[in-house]
Amino acid sequence: MVLLMIVSVGYLPLVLPFLVKGVSVDPLKIAKSLVLLMMLPLAMGLVVKARFSNMAAKIQPPLNRIASLTLMLLIGLLLVTNIQNVISLFGTRGILASIVFLAVSTAVGWLMGGVEATTKTVMALGTAQRNIAAALVVGGQNFTDPRVVVMVVVVAIVGLLLLMPLARFFGAKAETAASSAPEVVQAEQKVARGAGR
Numbered sequence: 001m002v003l004l005m006i007v008s009v010g011y012l013p014l015v016l017p018f019l020v021k022g023v024s025v026d027p028l029k030i031a032k033s034l035v036l037l038m039m040l041p042l043a044m045g046l047v048v049k050a051r052f053s054n055m056a057a058k059i060q061p062p063l064n065r066i067a068s069l070t071l072m073l074l075i076g077l078l079l080v081t082n083i084q085n086v087i088s089l090f091g092t093r094g095i096l097a098s099i100v101f102l103a104v105s106t107a108v109g110w111l112m113g114g115v116e117a118t119t120k121t122v123m124a125l126g127t128a129q130r131n132i133a134a135a136l137v138v139g140g141q142n143f144t145d146p147r148v149v150v151m152v153v154v155v156a157i158v159g160l161l162l163l164m165p166l167a168r169f170f171g172a173k174a175e176t177a178a179s180s181a182p183e184v185v186q187a188e189q190k191v192a193r194g195a196g197r
Contacts, residue, residue, distance in 0.1 A: 004126070005034045008134045016138065026141065033137045075160075078153045085150040098155040102128050102162055117177075121170045128163055132156045 013027045049056040079086055089095060109127025113120030132152065139148040 004131055005038055008131050012138060029141060030134050030137050033133050037133050075153060075157055082146060082150045085147050089154060094151055095154060098158045102159055125163060125167055130155055130159055
């Protein structure tokens, strides 16, 4: 996530003008948004975890729940305040485009993740995850059409609906592999002992 945030600050201003004509991107506004909304809280959390690990372990579960609830509340409020624009997206293939975009991003991350399953999983989810804070800054700053911000929110919602179950699936698969690993090792040892005889 930190790498994605840092790269977004330099990458977006260079690439967006080539992809969308007439777009100018202020890297300082993007950087300010990312630093204040993501990097500063992340840094504070890492400091608390490093210095007060017991307290961090106690407050992590409720803070995770609060963060998830506030994110859902934000997305819900954006949808409610832009409901007409959201409804106008139906029939435009905007939702289908976001599904295809996220699916392709996930596949690219998986294919580029190397050979180790855990790395492939992280790359797949990380590649598909959108930097919504940066996208909202760019969309709100450079476009007068409110449907741009609505499309960013729709991609965020579709991303949550697709990536959360996928992350749970990967997690369950990793737990199954971890729990069966001792049995596999024991079976291999038995085979090796049998071959030695």
